[in-house]
Amino acid sequence: MITGSAKIKVRFAETDAMGVVYHANYLPWLECARLDLLKNAGISYEEIMAQGFHLPVVEVGVNYKSSARFNDEVEIRATIKSRPLVKTRIDYEVFARGKLLATAHTTHVFVNAEGIPVKPLRDFVEKLSKDFAK
Amino acid sequence: MITGSAKIKVRFAETDAMGVVYHANYLPWLECARLDLLKNAGISYEEIMAQGFHLPVVEVGVNYKSSARFNDEVEIRATIKSRPLVKTRIDYEVFARGKLLATAHTTHVFVNAEGIPVKPLRDFVEKLSKDFAK
Amino acid sequence: MITGSAKIKVRFAETDAMGVVYHANYLPWLECARLDLLKNAGISYEEIMAQGFHLPVVEVGVNYKSSARFNDEVEIRATIKSRPLVKTRIDYEVFARGKLLATAHTTHVFVNAEGIPVKPLRDFVEKLSKDFAK
Amino acid sequence: MITGSAKIKVRFAETDAMGVVYHANYLPWLECARLDLLKNAGISYEEIMAQGFHLPVVEVGVNYKSSARFNDEVEIRATIKSRPLVKTRIDYEVFARGKLLATAHTTHVFVNAEGIPVKPLRDFVEKLSKDFAK
Numbered sequence: 001m002i003t004g005s006a007k008i009k010v011r012f013a014e015t016d017a018m019g020v021v022y023h024a025n026y027l028p029w030l031e032c033a034r035l036d037l038l039k040n041a042g043i044s045y046e047e048i049m050a051q052g053f054h055l056p057v058v059e060v061g062v063n064y065k066s067s068a069r070f071n072d073e074v075e076i077r078a079t080i081k082s083r084p085l086v087k088t089r090i091d092y093e094v095f096a097r098g099k100l101l102a103t104a105h106t107t108h109v110f111v112n113a114e115g116i117p118v119k120p121l122r123d124f125v126e127k128l129s130k131d132f133a134k
Numbered sequence: 135m136i137t138g139s140a141k142i143k144v145r146f147a148e149t150d151a152m153g154v155v156y157h158a159n160y161l162p163w164l165e166c167a168r169l170d171l172l173k174n175a176g177i178s179y180e181e182i183m184a185q186g187f188h189l190p191v192v193e194v195g196v197n198y199k200s201s202a203r204f205n206d207e208v209e210i211r212a213t214i215k216s217r218p219l220v221k222t223r224i225d226y227e228v229f230a231r232g233k234l235l236a237t238a239h240t241t242h243v244f245v246n247a248e249g250i251p252v253k254p255l256r257d258f259v260e261k262l263s264k265d266f267a268k
Numbered sequence: 269m270i271t272g273s274a275k276i277k278v279r280f281a282e283t284d285a286m287g288v289v290y291h292a293n294y295l296p297w298l299e300c301a302r303l304d305l306l307k308n309a310g311i312s313y314e315e316i317m318a319q320g321f322h323l324p325v326v327e328v329g330v331n332y333k334s335s336a337r338f339n340d341e342v343e344i345r346a347t348i349k350s351r352p353l354v355k356t357r358i359d360y361e362v363f364a365r366g367k368l369l370a371t372a373h374t375t376h377v378f379v380n381a382e383g384i385p386v387k388p389l390r391d392f393v394e395k396l397s398k399d400f401a402k
Numbered sequence: 403m404i405t406g407s408a409k410i411k412v413r414f415a416e417t418d419a420m421g422v423v424y425h426a427n428y429l430p431w432l433e434c435a436r437l438d439l440l441k442n443a444g445i446s447y448e449e450i451m452a453q454g455f456h457l458p459v460v461e462v463g464v465n466y467k468s469s470a471r472f473n474d475e476v477e478i479r480a481t482i483k484s485r486p487l488v489k490t491r492i493d494y495e496v497f498a499r500g501k502l503l504a505t506a507h508t509t510h511v512f513v514n515a516e517g518i519p520v521k522p523l524r525d526f527v528e529k530l531s532k533d534f535a536k
Binding site for chain 1: 161
Binding site for chain 3: 012013015017024070
């Protein structure tokens, strides 16, 4: 199974007046783990960009179970659980202080430089599909 | 039906290197419309806070259909479609340039000053429930 | 004197665990007033971008005197106090609750699509210079 | 001389439609290096907070020389160059790809839980003053 992970330290900038991390600020963290997952599959997001494509988030869902706090060491784990087709779905778990803080998923499509959805690059699909039976 | 709305102008700060608004930056916009919905129901979030409570997002989901761009005039509409129980769900639509850019929902619970989930304030539930049959 | 202003309502997302607005979050507000100043001078930032240029911040300075809080109605006023040369300097005052919260300035240069500094567009300089003796 | 440093990897979320890091997003990076400087001096920001104090930024200045880009490995170095008095000033240098991207400084005061400026904690001043002649 292709996975990726990232460790980040919570910045004061990421907290809000509730004293904990503002919910939207988990989304950039997911991206850190997602890029690692792609790298582990042999895919460089910078190369995708250099070829004139992007891989925007077309759907995101997050379930918050416990709060991240200032200075927490947060680990985000990303997994791809199904063969990518037109859309690619990635699942995430966010941990800190030995606790699962949140689960999440994102769904992605390829877009060209004009932002128009296009078929995913064949190489991208193949590299992410190698663990899935056809 | 209780609704709320907010109009915002996209800030350059909200864009990313894809040239459009970064997906996480829609979440604070939802909050603007949510606060208006609460206000329209006679609920002040500042009073909730003054009483020692918060109403964090415990779940968020967003479907992105089209991109928001720098300087866009974005309108966010919030609706409460079901009677709030322990959880309160709010649905959103995000528009710009005459197009639906995204749909979203958030789910909320009450927490006390320690961040522990508590029963929602009775007044809060009543005000948001008045349009729903018991 | 060419001026511009913007009114924004403080978002919960802009606060931090100190209970007030995080200091970095004033910078996008300055931009709102700056764009209004340019518009008042007959300059569209979108046209500058369409011609392949940007006007990045090469220097920023902020003095924080009092805190902005969640839900504050903040007004930002921008003024250009000196004739733009290679660099253009804009000064700002940030107000809320009848108080001056902060003073700030930004300095800008023109860059081309590769991010290389270039001479400012003549039209830009002329429009911003009309109030200054040669 | 008391110094601190932090290494961060530029997040896509930190870029803007100019294709580089948005200028305001350097400020949270400074904070990462500042916290390391405090730690190196034997000061825990979390303890300061636990005692009911904060150390807000009352002044910030940044000079941007070159742009940070997506995925850059950025190093931020913080130095305290003068004995802290009522105000504490910290200076920064931001590097990536072997280049100095920016220089910056922040000035801080102590505030109590109500946000009122107070005398800095004696222990804080002593720890940061040990390298400076009286």
